[in-house]
Amino acid sequence: MVPISWYLIFAAALFSIGLFGVLARRNAVAILLGIELMLNAVNINLAAFWRYGNVVQMTGQVFAIIVFAVAAAEVAVGLALVISVYRRRNTVVADEINMMKW
Amino acid sequence: MTGEQIIFLLVALFTLGSGFMVVTTRNLVHAALWLVSTLFGVAVAYALLDAAFLAVVQVVVYIGAIAILFIFAVMLTRKDMRDQGPQMNRNWWVGALLSVLVFAGLFFLLQGWNGLSRTASEIPAGFDAISELGNALTSPNAYVLPFEVASVLLVAALVGAVYVAFNRK
Numbered sequence: 576m577v578p579i580s581w582y583l584i585f586a587a588a589l590f591s592i593g594l595f596g597v598l599a600r601r602n603a604v605a606i607l608l609g610i611e612l613m614l615n616a617v618n619i620n621l622a623a624f625w626r627y628g629n630v631v632q633m634t635g636q637v638f639a640i641i642v643f644a645v646a647a648a649e650v651a652v653g654l655a656l657v658i659s660v661y662r663r664r665n666t667v668v669a670d671e672i673n674m675m676k677w
Numbered sequence: 678m679t680g681e682q683i684i685f686l687l688v689a690l691f692t693l694g695s696g697f698m699v700v701t702t703r704n705l706v707h708a709a710l711w712l713v714s715t716l717f718g719v720a721v722a723y724a725l726l727d728a729a730f731l732a733v734v735q736v737v738v739y740i741g742a743i744a745i746l747f748i749f750a751v752m753l754t755r756k757d758m759r760d761q762g763p764q765m766n767r768n769w770w771v772g773a774l775l776s777v778l779v780f781a782g783l784f785f786l787l788q789g790w791n792g793l794s795r796t797a798s799e800i801p802a803g804f805d806a807i808s809e810l811g812n813a814l815t816s817p818n819a820y821v822l823p824f825e826v827a828s829v830l831l832v833a834a835l836v837g838a839v840y841v842a843f844n845r846k
Contacts, residue, residue, distance in 0.1 A: 576796040577685045582722070583787055585689045589696055589719075591780035596700030598772025599765045604750050605705060608712055611743065612696050615719045618731070626726045627797050630804065633813040637820045639731055640810075643738055644827040648834030650743050654750040655842035661754040662844065670766065 582623035590616035603657045603667045607650065614646045685725060692718030703764050705755075709747045716740050727800060730807050 589612055596609025618639045625635025661667050664674075695718060698711040716739045723732035787793060800806070813819040 576679070577682055577725070578794045578796055580787060580793040581682075581685060581689070582726070583793075584784065585693070585722070587780055587783040587787070588693055589715075590783075591776040592693065592696040592700055594779055595772050595776040598775060599769035600700065601764060601766045602705060604747065604754060605700070605708060605764070608699055608708055608747065611712065611739075611747075612699060612715065615716065615739075619719060619722055622723055622726045622728045622731055626728065627795055630798065630800055630806070631809070633806075633810050633819075636728060636731060636806075636810050637813055637823070639728075640734070640814070641823055641827050643734060644831055647738060647743060648830050650746060651834050651838040652841065654746060655838035657750060658753055658842050667754045 579623055579627040582619060586616040586619040586623070589613075589619070601668050601670065603660070603669050603672065604654070606669060607653045607657070610649070610653075611646065614642060614649075618642050681725070685722075688718050688721045688725065692722070705751045706748065709744060709751055712747065713740055713744045716744060727806065730810055 593609045593612030593616060596612060597606050600606050600609065621635045621639040621642070625633070625639075628635070657667055660672055664672065666672065692715055695711045695714040699708050699715055702708045702711060716735060720732045720735040720740075723729075723735055814824045815821055
C-alpha cells in the first residue's frame, strides 16, 4: 500500500508546477492553465485525506466536488474575460492588459 | 515494492511530466492537449485512491468540458501570439525560484508531521462510497447547503460569462 506521503509530495509538486506556470507565462490563457493544475493538486490532497482518514466521513470527497464546481465557474468567467479583452485590445499578453492600472 | 507502488510512481511521473509540458510548451494548443493528459493522470490517481466518483467526474467535467473550453479559447485568441516571441515573461526565473521554494517548504513542512507514513485502512465491508457520497450531498444533516450554493454559483458564473463575452454590435 502506498503511504500518504507519496500522494502529498506528488500533489505538492503538481502545485509548484502550476504556480510556476501562473508566475512565468505571458499568455493569459496559459496562466489559467496553471491555475487548473494548482486546483487539481488541491483535489488530490482532499481525496488522499479522505482515503487515509476516516473513510466513513465523506467530507473530503464533498469538498473535492465543490472544488470541481468552483473550477468550472472560474474557467468559464476567466476565459470569457480573456476573449472580451482580446476583442477590445487585440491582445492576450497579461503585461499589456493594464487598463485598470492606476 | 508492491505493484500498487509501481503503478503510483508511473502515474505520478506521467502526470508531473505532462504538467511540466503544460507550463513550458510554446504552442498553446499543445499545452492544452498536455493538460488533458495531466488531468487523465490525476483521474487515475483518484481511481487508485478508491474515489471512483471523483475519477469519473474528472474525466467527464475536466477533460470533457474544461479542457475543450481551453482549446476553444486558445483558437479564438490565436491571431497575435502564434509561436513567435517569448512565451515566458522577463522575470520567469523569479517564478521558477518561488515555485521551487514553495515545493521545498511544503516538503519540509510534511517531514515534521507524524502521520506521514500512515497507510490506508481497509474499506469496511458493505460500505458503498458512491451512495454514501450521494447521501452526504443531499442530506440536510450533511452537505446539502454547500451543494445548493455551488449550483447557484455555477448559474451566476454562466450568466456572467455570457454577459462578459457578449458581442454588442
